[in-house]
Amino acid sequence: MGLTIVLLFAAAAVAFGLITGVRIVPQAKVMVVERLGKFHHVASSGLNILIPFMDSPRAMEMRTGTRIVRNTLVDLREQVMGFETVQVITHDNVNMEVGSVIYYQIVDPGRALYQVENLALAIEQLTMTNLRNVMGGLTLDQTLTSRETVNTKLRMVLDEATEKWGVKVTRVELREIEPPQAIKAAMAKQMTAERERRAEVTKAEGDKSAAILQAEGEKISRILRAEAERDAEVARAEGHKRAVMLEAEGKAEATRLTFEAIHTGRATPEVLALRYLETLQELGKGENKMFVPYEATAALGTLSMLKDVFGREGAPAPAPEAPRLPARNPSAAALSAQAIARNAAASATAPMPATRRVQPPPSDE
Secondary structure, three states, X not given: OHHHHHHHHHHHHHHHHHHHHEEEEOOOEEEEEEEOOEEEEEEOOEEEEOOOOOEEEOOEEEEEOOEEEEEOEEEOOOEEEEOOOEEEEOOOOOEEEEEEEEEEEEOOHHHHHHOOOOHHHHHHHHHHHHHHHHHHOOOHHHHHHOHHHHHHHHHHHHHHHHHHHOXXXXXXXXXXXXXXXXXXXXXXXXXXXXXXXXXXXXXXXXXXXXXXXXHHXXXXXXXXXXXXXXXXXHHHHHHHHHHHXXXXXXXXXXXXXXXHHHHHHOOOHHHHHHHHHHHHHHHOOOOOOXXXXXXXXXXXHHHHHHHHHHOOOOOOOOOOOOOOOOOOOOOHHHHHHHHHHHHHHHHHHOOOOOOOOOOOOOOOO
């Protein structure tokens, strides 16, 4: 009876040892195993056998959100840790609240467990301290416009500090930057003024461009209009020149044909005189017209010569010379005028016949 009880207790102990000694570690997680309270090895993913009452896993405090949880499994994946906003003072003495987020990864579980007491708390406090230091060296404008610079500086400082803890800081991001309300109001006014200035500058540049384009358009329009007027004047002048030349050539051709027709037909002076009279009749049609024939100059010269002859009371006077006319075929009127002039000249120059004085008869006294 007693032996049976002992065997039962032995079997229960063996079963308990087997249950507690067999551990399955999930993927991307490890387990730090201690033997008799001393670091022994790191159990990797898969099936692991621990010696009961000698080997035991070491628990690590990990942060999940805002809670800190103790767990025997160490997650090797990249983890994120967000922090509440902290008060910082910039280089130009402006108080603001800054919130940050850090991304880290455990690369050595042994050092992460034995080199620091509380890894999550250490990373949090280290991040806040270095955040104040980095932000204190920048002005307000730099903190608002140089987030990438702040992130890079923080990552380098944290990575160097957490290297001995077996932790790799992969990224640091500034989640939010909250300046004081007065600074926000001043920034809003500055932004409004800047936008208004940009709008005025844009409008002025647009008006300038429009004025330049309009002036260039008017200039080009005037140039084109002047060129068009010049070309039109040149075309009109050339057309007038061509018309005058054609008219002159037409008159010349008509004169030549008339001259050839007259000389070819051998017109007599009587025919020419008749054509002359017909032309005078055509020209005399209408009112308020007076024509002096070209051959009338001979008759006028004859009348003037007769006046001089009879005005000298019988004194001999030289015969006046008839006006020299261009050599051409004389008309009938011209021949008549010349004959009258020759007769008058001959009468004036002929000697008067001697008159005999008749003696009265003697009276009877």
